[in-house]
Amino acid sequence: MRLIERVRRYVAQHALWTVDTRVVAAVSGGADSVALFCLLQQLAARGDCHLAGLAHLHHHIRGEAADGDAAWCRELAARAGVPAVIGEADVPALARRDGVSLEVAGREARQQFYTDAQATLNASRVAVAHTRDDQAETVLLRLVRGAGPLGLSGMAPRRDHLVRPLLDLPRAELRSYLAEIGVTWREDATNDDCAIPRNLIRHEVLPRLRLLNAQADAALARTADILRTDAVFLDGLANEAATRLVSIAAGPPMRVTIEAGELAKLPLALRRRVALQALETANPSRSYGLDEAQLLCETAAGGVGGSFAGLDMERFGAAVVLVSRKASRAPRVPGSDSFELLLEIPGAVEAPHGRWTVSASGPMPRHEAHAETGQVMVDALTLSPGLLVRPRRPGDRLQPLGAPGRKKVQDVFVDRKIPRDDRDREPIVTDEMGRIVWVAGQVLAAPFRVTPLTTTVVMLTIRRR
Structure with a gap:
């Protein structure tokens, strides 16, 4: 099957957009994103979507090379006759300010930029060029960090306005496609830096895994799909259980009550999910993990309680009660903004x-x-x-x-x-x-x-x- 037809099938399978959807192509200048742009041009020409334009973010990491990427992307859009939104973010400064890695700071800057570009171009989707190789790398990175099924499900085909139409395609096929249609791309020297964890996985770990299974990338991506499907199903069951077992009393302070006996009867996979929902409902300002969920489950089974960041937990009769230690806004007074x-x-x-x-x-x-x-x-x-x-x-x-x-x-x-x-x-x-x-x-x-x-x-x- 031709590459364009595989993309069309994947888009339809995951309902990424309709024929009237305005789609922005997020383009770095690298091979994957340039292939995405070219494929979107083809899809738009066939009436499968509307190509709203190209979006490129200058990260201020690679000096003149990054300047060249921005100019190249602007020219690519001009040749295609579509508008280009070129943004800038001082990613090194953002990383220093927030105490995070360049990769994390860059990802957050891109998400904000994509939202802005989507609004500028009056679009409802932003397409990014993550491939099956990227999915395999993501699964391995999360595996060594101890992620659960949700983390190991990798990247979803769609997250809100962000879509990944190339997620089932290998990187090598995209490069072959560009060679076939005579389109060049930009190379990013930082992709060879194995001090960056993802690059270490890409250049050293995956090649070794391919000695065990030549289709290791596809196998890891398939595992992610299976785990994502299972996670969605289990989350649905946990949502239904939480509706029955968890109640909320607005504060201040906010109090979340969990029926301990009924929680303890749930299978462990659901018990932990309900516990996490209760914790994050009691303190929406942060996320909690397996250790905190397990402590709540143990308290429901007869433990004495404890405390977490921002929360106190106590056992009262047949219930576990979470109380927020963070001062919260008083409940809204019914008025012009209160309605049901x-x-x-x-x-x-x-x-x-x-x-x-x-x-x-x-x-x-x-x-x-x-x-x-x-x-x-x-x-x-x-x-x-x-x-x-x-x-x-x-x-x-x-x-x-x-x-x-x-x-x-x-x-x-x-x-x-x-x-x-x-x-x-x-x-x-x-x-x-x-x-x-x-x-x-x-x-x-x-x-x-x-x-x-x-x-x-x-x-x-x-x-x-």
Whole structure:
């Protein structure tokens, strides 16, 4: 099968975009990202998407070579007749400021830049050029750091607006493709520096593993796919269990109560996941790990309690109670920004302050539905008969479409640059059981997504004023 057809199949398989989607190509100038840009040009020419433009970030790491990369990318976009967004970030300064590696600082700078470029080019997706080789490297890096199934699931085909259409393709095939169409690329000398952990994996570890299995890269990527599927399933079960076993009392201080006896009855894999959800609900400002989850599980089984960063834990009768030690904002006083609106299907509700209208249309056959800006399609069979529209609440989390694990609604707002003063007015659509379906206009929850088996959908729409 031709390379372009494999990309088309992968895009369809993972619902990365539709024919009307405006896609930005993130291009460093290296072979993988240049191949991505060329493939997106082909896809756009065939009507599979709209190529909104090219985005390139100057990291200020490689001096004149980096200047040359930026100029080369600008010229590449000009030859293709699409706009280029060229950004700059002083990554070494950011790394020093935050006390992190250049790799971490660079990744965070790129994420922010991609969000800006997406807005500048009026696009809904940013495509990055991670390959199957990159996936194998990621799995090995996380393996030696002691990651669990979620970490070992590697990179997802889609995370919010970020898509990876080349994740199933080997790097060597992309270079062959560029040679075939006569397109050159830029080389980054830092990719040969084995002091960087990823490069050590790439140049020394993977070649040795290929002596044991010539298809080691594909095997590691397949393992990541299997673990990601399992993690999504287990997270769904844990979400259902947490809905039954975990309750929240707004503070200050915030108190999260877990039914100890019922938690102890769960299989260990679910028990730990529910424990992590409870911990991160009680203190959304940080993430917790296996050790903290295990301590909570032991307390539920009869332990005396303990403390974590930002939290105290005690056993009260048949419950484990987590109490935040961090001063928190007082609960909102009901008023113009406090609302809980019943959204019937079909039906519509309007914000008390008049800033938006959220509507649900359908159910309708899948083939008749088409989502536009401000709309999402939801599998009708996953929904309860009625929906609720409300503002955010302490501890709100969801599993974003295309991303493993759960994410705080607070982090969604930060990533999407929702002004702090507007966040309590943003509508969140839930089902009757309280599960978040859609952070309206921002993120759809994965359990409600449309799949190849979906036959009937509901269309959710937000219109702002």
